[in-house]
Amino acid sequence: MVERRKPIKVNEAVTRVMRYAKQGSVKFVPIEESYGEFLADDLIADHPVPPFDRSPYDGFAIRSSDTVNASSQAPLSFKVVGEIGAGSVFNGTVGPMETVRIMTGAQIPEGCDAVIMFELVKELAGGEWIQLKRPLESGDNISFAGEDTEKGEVLVKKGTYINPGIVALLATFGYKQVPVSVKPKVGVIATGSELLDVDEDLQPGKIRNSNAYMVLSQIKRAGGEAIYFGQFSDDFETCFNQVKNALEQVDFLITTGGVSVGDYDYLPAIYEKLGANVLFNKVGMRPGSVTTISELDGQLLFGLSGNPSACYVGFELFTRPIIRTYLHSVHPTLKKAEATLGTDFPKPNPFDRFVRGYLSFETGKLVATPVGLDKSNVVSTLGRANALIVLPGGTKGYENGMQVSVLLLEDQEGDTLESFFSPNINDRRSRRNGE
Amino acid sequence: MVERRKPIKVNEAVTRVMRYAKQGSVKFVPIEESYGEFLADDLIADHPVPPFDRSPYDGFAIRSSDTVNASSQAPLSFKVVGEIGAGSVFNGTVGPMETVRIMTGAQIPEGCDAVIMFELVKELAGGEWIQLKRPLESGDNISFAGEDTEKGEVLVKKGTYINPGIVALLATFGYKQVPVSVKPKVGVIATGSELLDVDEDLQPGKIRNSNAYMVLSQIKRAGGEAIYFGQFSDDFETCFNQVKNALEQVDFLITTGGVSVGDYDYLPAIYEKLGANVLFNKVGMRPGSVTTISELDGQLLFGLSGNPSACYVGFELFTRPIIRTYLHSVHPTLKKAEATLGTDFPKPNPFDRFVRGYLSFETGKLVATPVGLDKSNVVSTLGRANALIVLPGGTKGYENGMQVSVLLLEDQEGDTLESFFSPNINDRRSRRNGE
DSSP states (O other): OOOOOOOBOHHHHHHHHHTTOOOOOEEEEEGGGOTTSBBSSOEEOSSOBSSSOBOSSSEEEEOGGGGTTOOSSSOEEEEEEEEEOTTOOOOSBOOTTEEEEEOTTOBOOBTOOEEEEGGGSEEEGGGTEEEEOSOOOTTTTOBOTTSSBOTTOEEEOTTOBOOHHHHHHHHHTTOSEEEEEOOOEEEEEEOOTTEEOTTSOOOTTOEEOOHHHHHHHHHHHHTOEEEEEEEOOSOHHHHHHHHHHHHTTOSEEEEESOOSSSTTOOHHHHHHHHTOEEEESOBSEESOTTOEEEEETTEEEEEEOSSHHHHHHHIIIIIHHHHHHHTTOSOOBOEEEEEEEOSOBOSOOSSEEEEEEEEEEETTEEEEEESSOOOTTOOTTGGGOOEEEEEOOSSSOBOTTOEEEEEESSOSSOBOHHHHHSOOHHHHHHHHTTO | OOOOOOOBOHHHHHHHHHTTOOOOOEEEEEGGGOTTSBBSSOEEOSSOBSSSOBOSSSEEEEOGGGGTTOOSSSOEEEEEEEEEOTTOOOOSBOOTTEEEEEOTTOBOOBTOOEEEEGGGSEEEGGGTEEEEOSOOOTTTTOBOTTSSBOTTOEEEOTTOBOOHHHHHHHHHTTOSEEEEEOOOEEEEEEOOTTEEOTTSOOOTTOEEOOHHHHHHHHHHHHTOEEEEEEEOOSOHHHHHHHHHHHHTTOSEEEEESOOSSSTTOOHHHHHHHHTOEEEESOBSEESOTTOEEEEETTEEEEEEOSSHHHHHHHIIIIIHHHHHHHTTOSOOBOEEEEEEEOSOBOSOOSSEEEEEEEEEEETTEEEEEESSOOOTTOOTTGGGOOEEEEEOOSSSOBOTTOEEEEEESSOSSOBOHHHHHSOOHHHHHHHHTTO
8 A cells, every 4th residue: 555665876876867868059158147156168277377577566677688797795776768557558669778767567677687676675765776785587577478378278167167267267367247047947836735924923833934935045056047936736737737837947847746656645656647757766865765856758856855954965965966967067066075074874774874974173183073963854953964975875873083074055166976976985884784 | 766575474364364254144045045055043953853763664663572482483463553654653552463554654552562564574364464474573664753863062163064964954953044144245357457247259469368267256156246346447546446336235345356566557556545354465385476365444345366366266266265264164164084195396496485286085085286388377277176285385395196185176064274384294394394
């Protein structure tokens, strides 16, 4: 009577979902609006940097060969024959024992091959002459053309999150309009007759709907455009039509709740009536084992659990990489790192656990500590979590001080699928032990 | 003729700026728009969580005292007297050898003190009876009222960046409208006659203006509202009026360039004519030693360097904590951590250096490596930087493998001023060596 489901491994589940990953289109936005978007094309240098030999300081441009004999005992005098503000150029060639006053960033004048800073010379005759007390070498205080970047160099790969440094690069190379990835439209429908809306007063047996607002925020953090379709009604036909209607308006659809084997869990029946292909409906993970993902003509439906943390984890493991791939990233998953476990988890669990944790940096080391009891219904600790602690399933528990993998929730860099799938220290340990 | 400036230490400079820090006002936004904002008031639980004893699974609610003698050899039968969907309640009391079908999240009915999962019972007579093969203890599979959170508890402090987990909390506790910090208006004026706008073709001696767009993005990352006033003209009176006009429209004003001692550096004269109080005009740091900050009737003017990385560092050290304080954060500075240095810096420098670096996590340790040559005019590496490597000034260089402090650029959590100022490992080492 009750359906028995066979769990699959998390990596297998991610692999099945990622078969339906696709890339979105490209649009152009003004550079002022590019921060926080995802680059949709490689960023290429349209000129060398610096574009010409220039002065990195305010000072005097000079011929180094004229300075060989300069010393404190025998300072040499140079005639100031001109001055160059940043952005202007010196017309003509600087001759022997001549110098030109030059501002930071200005082009080195013809004939000169070194610059000396203002502070290191003495000006004479109201600035008509300067006195130099040390020899200069050719190239002293010159930023050479192309020493930073050569023309045509790929400086940032497409799919990268645009941070302020990348905005500086876009400006330097003339990207007035920036090619960015169009965000996928991700719909959210909440299910659960126990759910009150956020502005309703509490009633016996009911709780306020937190999953929907949480997932809408997770979509934004992942780089998607979040669209909320509201809560399901209790009537099957209405539910079915809500899902069908939402699917037409979005790239991906998320439902929260309704995927267990309980009597009020309509999603399996809705998938069936839609003719959707269920990729899996049970994953060997805690929380979130009932996560159910299906596809209809290539369009993904994410059936996330109704438990807040199961919902949270399901999104980050399965939906986030789909959104990031749509944004042209080749690092679609959460960034994975290794950390020292800051507590004991003595109870073994056959399923892989993803424990909400706080990753801290202690004297140069990563330390991961759970932010609270890892009950799947605990909501109050979710705000402090900045990482998921990965505890692979097996016959043994975990101890304080062990090395474990963590997935970084607030990182924008991500990881490749290959790196995400690579066995972590505990898997390797388990395999050595023949588990 | 050339002004000699006396450098002050970075911590002293930050302290002088922070004397003028002030907090902004509060506004309310719908919960759907709260992600990425900063909480302007403590988040308080308006009810216990869970609000009632509830079932964490789909199953059957039961009186544990009735189950003492259940075993595989002698299964016990219970009559199913009702069912409770999530969100509905059972009216009446469950009696001896009776049970009620219960959905995940539903309230435990009167009389029951345990739940058994669907999968672990056998249903008989079309669901009218169930058969139980094991005893239950009182409290088995029950989430008790208040076990997660007590009413009145402060769950998140004001000034905190609102992440998806915090959005879930806001929904749970009925924050349909969320108190968030009003963003400060931060103006930007770019100076430098060598600057072309981003859409102009390169010209001899000129470069495109990258600082302005970079700083506009840094303002957004820090949580401010960025307003661009364009580039300065070359005429002093016009410049002066541009600054004066901009000051009236913003909370803080940033200028890039024009703060050196060069002949075209108007900012010092503008500060003088405005009657602004210059807090400092030379900091013992590289890059960014010419960073000049002044205040006029308590309003801060940040005179950042015209060099891209000096400008970048100056913003993160001095402007960011002012913006975050305005947003009510008590962790206004960049987050500080310790890391292993991934390269040599053999050349000693009397000034503290802030080297753009990439912080990676390698087998549980933080490793910081510069993203390129640390020339102050290098722009191409800025995009890869996710940290500033702090190398305190002194008479010795640094070696690969040493422990150094790093400041995390993409982190949203921040640090207290006290923690930011605390001596790092190298300072401690330097002091031991009597430097």
